[in-house]
Amino acid sequence: MSEAETVQAELLAKFGFLAGAVKVQRAKRVWVEVNRERFAQVFDFLVKGLGFSNLCTITGLDEGADLGFIYHLARDGGLMVNVKTCSPKGECIQTITPYFPGGGIYERELEDLFGAKVEGLPAGSRYPLPDDWPEGEHPLLKDWKPKGTGSGEKGAKHD
Amino acid sequence: MTEKERIVRVPIGPQHPALKEPESFMVDLRGEKISAVSLRLGYNHRGIEKGCEERTYVQDVYLVERVCGICSHSHSTAFVQAVEEIAGLELPKRAKYIRTLIAELERIHSHLLWLGVAGHEIGFDTLLMYTWRDREAVMDLLAALTGNRVNYGLNTVGGVRRDVSPEQIPEILRVVDLLEERTKYYIDLALTEETLAKRLVGVGKLSKEDAVTLGAVGPTARASGVDRDTRRDDPYAAYDEVSFQVVTDDRCDVFGRAVVRLGELMQSYSIVRQLVKNLPEGPVAVKAPLKIPAGEAVSRYEAPRGEDVHFVRANGTDKPERVKIRAPTLANTQSVAKMLEDGYLADLPIVVAAIDPCFSCTDRTITVRGETSGEARTLDWEELVRFGVDWHRRRGVDFSKVAIRGGARA
Amino acid sequence: MNLGHRIVRWGQKKSPWILHFNTGACNACDIEIIAALTPRFDLERFGVLLKGTPRHCDVLACSGPVTKQIRPRLVRIYEQIPEPKAVVAVGSCATSGGVFGGLYNVMGGIDQAIPVAAYIPGCPASPQAIIDGFVKLLKTLEEGK
Secondary structure, three states: OOHHHHHHHHHHHHOHHHOOOEEEEEOOEEEEEOOHHHHHHHHHHHHHHOOOOEEEEEEEEEEOOEEEEEEEEEOOOOOEEEEEEEEEOOOEEEOOOOOOHHHHHHHHHHHHHHOOEEEOOOOOOOOOOOOOOOOOOOOOOOOOOOOOOOOOOOOOOOO | OOOOOOOOOOOOOOOOOOOOOOOOEEEEEEOOEEEEEEEOOOOOOOOHHHHHHOOOHHHHHHHHHOOOOOOHHHHHHHHHHHHHHHHOOOOOHHHHHHHHHHHHHHHHHHHHHHHHHHHHHOOOHHHHHHHHHHHHHHHHHHHHHHOOOOOOOOEEOOEEOOOOOHHHHHHHHHHHHHHHHHHHHHHHHHHHOHHHHHHHOOOOOOOHHHHHHOOOOHHHHHOOOOOOOHHHHOOOOOHHHOOOOOOOOOOOOHHHHHHHHHHHHHHHHHHHHHHHHOOOOOOOEOOOOOOOOOEEEEEEEEEOOEEEEEEEEEOOOOOOOEEEEEOHHHHHHHHHHHHHOOOEHHHHHHHHHOOOOOOOHHHOEEEEEEOOOOOEEEEEHHHHHHHHHHHHHOOOOOHHHOOOOOOOOO | OOHHHHHHHHHHOOOOEEEEEEOOOOOHHHHHHHHHHOOOOOHHHHOOEEOOOHHHOOEEEEEOOOEOOOHHHHHHHHHHOOOOOEEEEEOHHHHHOHHHOOOOOEOOOHHHOOOOOEEEOOOOOOHHHHHHHHHHHHHHHHOOO
16 A cells, blocks of 8 residues: 555544545545534644644635635655645634644735635734735635736836 | 944934834844844735736746746746646656756755855855856856746746757766865865854754744755655656755754755755766657646645745636645745744844745845834844844954855856 | 035946845846846946945846835835936836736836836846946936936
């Protein structure tokens, strides 16, 4: 059994509800889909139980009524487990900073660019948008279009 | 004013309280030491991920290449690899070898660049001049191989756009030989020149445990004993067909980060020789569809600064549904506050420079708050560098007395 | 340096002092500006020197497409440079936004924020192009345009 298949088996053994939701895409790439309610226990097992100590990043996705989140985890030896979950827009998700103190920056990105609400994030400056960015504007949402300058419209040139 | 409270103030003009300008660094001092740091990032945020969704995959190769102009090949390769995986493309070996060759030449130019920048940050401008002169040899080579000194435009979905000709091989080997000699000299300089040790040893400490918890990557992590390198752990391009060492160090400080990069240069020269010696015959690209079938992939790449991660979701059209890029510097900035804690303000420039940040440092403003005065002063980067150099010079560290031997003209 | 001295030096066109500022560039042009000052290309032989502060500079060399976050600082730095002064946009992004043109967080070039006297194209602008651009700017200033 490859390392990826081993991890797949370990996940399925631990969590019956993951049946059919754990895929080995290729060597070193496992994909897991889990609902929001059960995300925390799967995440905890991967990090604390299976040694996935590298949170590469968190990808936000606009999925219509929901926001999707993919937590890209890796461990020594290079195996990656990509854990996909989602949450209705406007609802809170929990921070993973207790596991990954450096991971707060990825959660701030989700807040700025998708309007995600992350509960439990320690105080800190926003990222990556400027302080005077208008409230409620989240550029990576599919229906967001830039307004005014910065959209390629050239302002009047200075002399 | 006592020396403890004296901070060089930059004549940037009267403060305009009405102008809201977020500082990059907010530093609290206890005496001459840093008690707390907070960073504000985002100055380079352009909106590239959104832009990727609005452009075709072909256009995105050029856009993504410019996420960072120092490791541009890293980003463009990481991107096309994800797209190629989704499309199920099998690349010709020659394409993978050429990608790897440019990747290592990029690492070489980047690490030599870093050596020079580090030299500048500690007041050793002669080192900047010599390393950047050496670096011109590899810049010329990259220009000859790809058509540009930077932003090479080498990658396409399905392979590379240019081939390496047999006539170019001896030049590649000549440059590698030259730079290997120079690098050996710089290694010797690092290990024997006391002035360098005084500035770099024990500075910017980051324990192995903190490096892992805070998500450090690349030479920054490896200098804290973290044995991770994407080229070995999650091989891509032709890395599964070359042999090399992953360079780690246990010093956990700025000196260690320099040692790791110097060691990596030596490994890169060896990798380049292997690639050139074993370069397979054949085409340099396969035909790729303009529309990429629905699917997802994560591509990882060991850029000079560390692990670069690209996620792509395709939706059957000629434009990606989603492109997510995590550049290595974002990961490493999470460790900087820890490295600066309880260190001297005078060392802030070199500690930050030692993560090899992929943002221009020369325009960062720093707000420093002394514990006794309470009031905040704003400095700009160059003034802080000068402050650091002067501070150390008063303690016997003076690079104006250190000579460097120049090598043959590149 | 008082205004009289500045005008004399400016009139001599012998040694413009440059402040380099990155407005959100990918760093390629910034590296090439510094490379232009290293011995291989040696912009310094034209008397051009890189200075750290706006107060003592004559020319502001800018790279990057001007992100929204950096714009106020760019304008403020420009305002702090005493007359006479000139701004050089280095690279395609500084000229017109370049590859980042149209992205939501960029203004689209230096002249979207401050007046520009000279544009040096390229992605990145090569050290040779940078030197060529600066020499042309010096000639233009000499001719009193």
